[in-house]
Structures are given as C-alpha cells and as structure tokens.
Amino acid sequence: xxxxxxxxxxxxxxxxxxxxxxxxxxxxxxxxxxxxxxxxxxxxxxxxxxxxxxxxxxxxxxxxxxxxxxxxxxxxxxxxxxxxxxxxxxxxxxxxxxxxxxxxxxxxxxxxxxxxxxxxxxxxxxxxxxxxxxxxxxxxxxxxxxxxxxxxxxxxxxxxxxxxxxxxxxxxxxxxxxxxxxxxxxxxxxxxxxxxxxxxxxxxxxxxxxxxxxxxxxxxxxxxxxxxxxxxxxxxxxxxxxxxxxxxxxxxxxxxxxxxxxxxxxxxxxxxxxxxxxxxxxxxxxxxxxxxxxxxxxxxxxxxxx
Ligand code: SF4
Numbered sequence: 001x002x003x004x005x006x007x008x009x010x011x012x013x014x015x016x017x018x019x020x021x022x023x024x025x026x027x028x029x030x031x032x033x034x035x036x037x038x039x040x041x042x043x044x045x046x047x048x049x050x051x052x053x054x055x056x057x058x059x060x061x062x063x064x065x066x067x068x069x070x071x072x073x074x075x076x077x078x079x080x081x082x083x084x085x086x087x088x089x090x091x092x093x094x095x096x097x098x099x100x101x102x103x104x105x106x107x108x109x110x111x112x113x114x115x116x117x118x119x120x121x122x123x124x125x126x127x128x129x130x131x132x133x134x135x136x137x138x139x140x141x142x143x144x145x146x147x148x149x150x151x152x153x154x155x156x157x158x159x160x161x162x163x164x165x166x167x168x169x170x171x172x173x174x175x176x177x178x179x180x181x182x183x184x185x186x187x188x189x190x191x192x193x194x195x196x197x198x199x200x201x202x203x204x205x206x207x208x209x210x211x212x213x214x215x216x217x218x219x220x221x222x223x224x225x226x227x228x229x230x231x232x233x234x235x236x237x238x239x240x241x242x243x244x245x246x247x248x249x250x251x252x253x254x255x256x257x258x259x260x261x262x263x264x265x266x267x268x269x270x271x272x273x274x275x276x277x278x279x280x281x282x283x284x285x286x287x288x289x290x291x292x293x294x295x296x297x298x299x300x301x302x303x304x305x306x
Pocket of ligand 1: 032081
C-alpha cells in the first residue's frame with residue numbers, strides 16, 4: 001500500500017498544541033483564547049502526568065496508525081494559552097515532565113513572565129519559544145490590549161533581555177517572534193528590531209476576524225507590511241487570513257482534543273483524553289491523518305495567542 005511518505009510529504013515533527021490555560025495577564029482585543037474558564041486540567045498534577053503519559057504512550061512510544069501514516073520522528077508539545085507562564089511553577093513542572101517522557105517542548109508566550117518572574121527558568125527544558133510582540137510603541141500596545149492591569153507591557157528592551165536570558169539557560173533554543181499585523185501597527189517599521197534580535201523566525205500574521213473589527217486590515221495593507229519588510233535579510237514568514245488553517249493537533253484546557261468543525265462554525269470537542277484514552281478521543285473529532293498532513297506545515301507554531 002502506498003503511504004503518504006512516498007508522496008514526499010513526510011513530516012519530521014508532530015506538534016501537539018496544548019492550550020493549557022485561558023487565563024492571561026493581557027487583554028488583547030483580537031484574542032480568541034476563550035473557553036469560558038472551565039476547571040482547567042493543570043490544577044491537578046496527577047491529571048497533568050496522566051495526560052502526558054497518555055499522549056506519550058500513543059504518539060511517542062506506540063505504534064499507532066497515525067504514526068505509520070505520517071511517519072514523524074519527534075513529537076513536540078507546544079504550550080499555548082492564554083498565557084502559559086501564568087501557571088508559575090506548574091508551567092515548569094509540565095515542561096520537565098514532558099522532557100522526561102520524550103517530548104520536544106515549546107511555548108507561545110507574551111513574554112511578560114520571562115522578565116517579571118521570581119522563579120528561575122529550569123535549565124534545558126525548552127526547545128523553542130514563540131514570543132508575541134506587536135509594537136515598539138507603548139500606546140499602540142495599550143490600544144491593542146497588550147498590557148496588564150497595572151499598565152505593564154513587554155517593551156522592545158524587555159524582549160531583548162528576555163531572549164538573552166533564555167539562550168543562557170536553554171541550550172540550542174530556537175526563538176520566534178510572532179507579530180499580529182492590524183490597523184494599529186501596519187505602518188510600523190520592525191526591521192532594525194528584528195535585525196538585532198535575529199530570531200530563527202519572524203512570523204507575521206494578518207489579524208483574524210474575531211472580537212474587535214476596528215483592528216481589521218485589508219489584504220492589501222497586510223501585503224504592504226510584508227513587502228516593506230522583505231528583501232532585508234529578515235527571517236520573515238507571512239500568513240494572511242486566507243492561508244491560516246488549523247493544522248495541528250489541539251488539546252483544550254480541559255484535556256480534550258478539538259478542531260474546527262467541518263461546518264466551519266465553532267469547534268468540535270472530544271471527551272477528556274484522560275477518561276477515554278487517545279485513540280477513541282481522536283476518533284471523536286473525526287481526525288483524519290491524510291487531511292492533517294495535506295494542511296500541515298512543519299516547524300511552525302501558528303497559534304497567535306499570547
Ligand atoms: S492574545 Fe495572547 S497575550 Fe493577548 S490576551 Fe490572548 S492569550 Fe493573552
């Protein structure tokens with residue numbers, strides 16, 4: 001039987017996006033990380049460990065049809081939110097446990113707690129970090145909502161400090177900056193900042209139609225932003241509205257798989273993975289490895305929260 005790999009579509013890394021919490025210290029107008037604040041799974045260490053065991057035994061150690069079909073070599077657990085670092089020591093425990101169980105690890109963060117935490121980052125628990133950064137101007141960040149209740153907001157200087165500190169404790173970490181281009185920042189020039197930070201990747205995303213329509217921009221304005229920053233040697237990767245798709249396995253704060261429903265309105269959720277196991281919960285969201293693979297973009301973290 002012909003496998004997908006023979007079609008040259010082998011992916012090296014399977015990414016499981018765990019939206020571990022919806023709680024966040026910022027309040028971005030375009031944020032779509034809303035699950036109605038359920039009793040989130042991370043509150044119980046036992047449940048965390050059980051979930052990681054379930055995922056590891058199916059995706060890493062098991063011999064599932066999915067593994068055979070997709071043919072990945074490694075599995076990366078990507079922690080997203082909300083703001084995952086708001087969980088404090090629990091966040092670090094999840095990373096340490098994930099490492100022990102054989103996952104590669106990454107996080108999408110707004111960066112606030114990379115520079116404002118009393119906890120030390122444990123060594124070598126993180127393979128990749130994606131930091132969201134939308135503007136070098138405080139007023140613009142405030143208007144977008146990238147600010148906490150006390151008025152604190154990650155500045156360009158904070159961002160530089162955060163990355164410097166991370167590369168010291170996380171050997172070989174790959175860093176990514178995510179910028180959501182919207183009506184308030186599309187004229188901004190990021191070239192010298194990104195040139196100085198030299199991230200592995202600078203991902204620019206057109207704001208999605210969610211929440212505040214005032215932030216929306218036309219495809220043309222988004223293209224102008226991309227063109228202005230192109231040809232300068234920056235590691236820019238652009239995603240317009242029309243190219244953004246759900247390409248990852250996603251787990252919600254309750255520990256359920258979810259994905260866009262075929263009818264395109266809202267999400268479809270499985271039962272809890274810890275109660276029913278990976279195989280049957282995957283089946284509940286009608287997960288199809290072939291479709292997944294055709295839409296899959298390796299080495300990406302497409303999630304924009306944080
Ligand atoms: S987009 Fe990210 S930083 Fe902004 S409110 Fe949502 S989770 Fe927080």
